Amino acid sequence: MAADDIAVRFRIKGKVQGVGYRAWAVERAEGLGLTGWIRNVSDGSVEVVAKGPKAVLEVFFAAAHAGPESSRVREVKHENVPADEAAALPPGFHAVATKRP
Numbered sequence: 001m002a003a004d005d006i007a008v009r010f011r012i013k014g015k016v017q018g019v020g021y022r023a024w025a026v027e028r029a030e031g032l033g034l035t036g037w038i039r040n041v042s043d044g045s046v047e048v049v050a051k052g053p054k055a056v057l058e059v060f061f062a063a064a065h066a067g068p069e070s071s072r073v074r075e076v077k078h079e080n081v082p083a084d085e086a087a088a089l090p091p092g093f094h095a096v097a098t099k100r101p
Contacts, residue, residue, distance in 0.1 A: 007036070007051040007086030012064055014074030016046045022095045024068040029093040032056050036089055040098040047099060051086050 012021070017040050025038045029050060034057070036050040050060055067073045 004053050005051055005086075006054055006057065007049060007081035007083075007089065008057055008061075008078050009081050010048040010050065010061065010064055011041075011077045012046045012048070012067070012073055012075070013044070013077075014067075015072035016067060017044055019070040020068045021046055021071050024071075025064070026093055026095055028063050029060060032060055034060060034093055035091060037094050037096045039096045042098065042100050049081055049085075049089065050093070051081075051089055 022038050022040065025046075025048060029036065029038075029048075032052065034050045034052040036048065038046060038048045041047050048064070050057060052060075061076065061078060064076050065073055
C-alpha cells in the first residue's frame with residue numbers, strides 16, 4: 001500500500017443488482033487505478049472495498065452515487081477499512097461472490 005493510499009468500504013443501496021452495477025464499477029475503478037473488489041449482498045445492496053489515493057477515492061465515491069444508467073442509487077455509505085485488511089487486498093479490482101448471511 002502506497003504511503004498516501006487509504007482503503008474505504010462502500011455500501012450502495014437502491015436498484016443496484018441485476019443492472020450492470022458491478023461491471024460498471026469494476027470498469028470505473030480500473031480506470032482510476034484503484035485496487036479492491038465489489039460484490040452483491042443478499043439484502044439487495046452492493047458492497048465495495050476500494051484502495052487508492054484519497055482524491056481518487058473521492059472521484060469514485062461521487063461516481064458511485066450515479067452508477068450506470070439502468071441503476072437507481074438511493075444511498076451510498078462509506079467507512080474506512082483497517083490497515084491490515086487494506087494491506088491484504090490482492091492487486092487489481094474484481095467482482096467477487098455474493099455475500100450471504
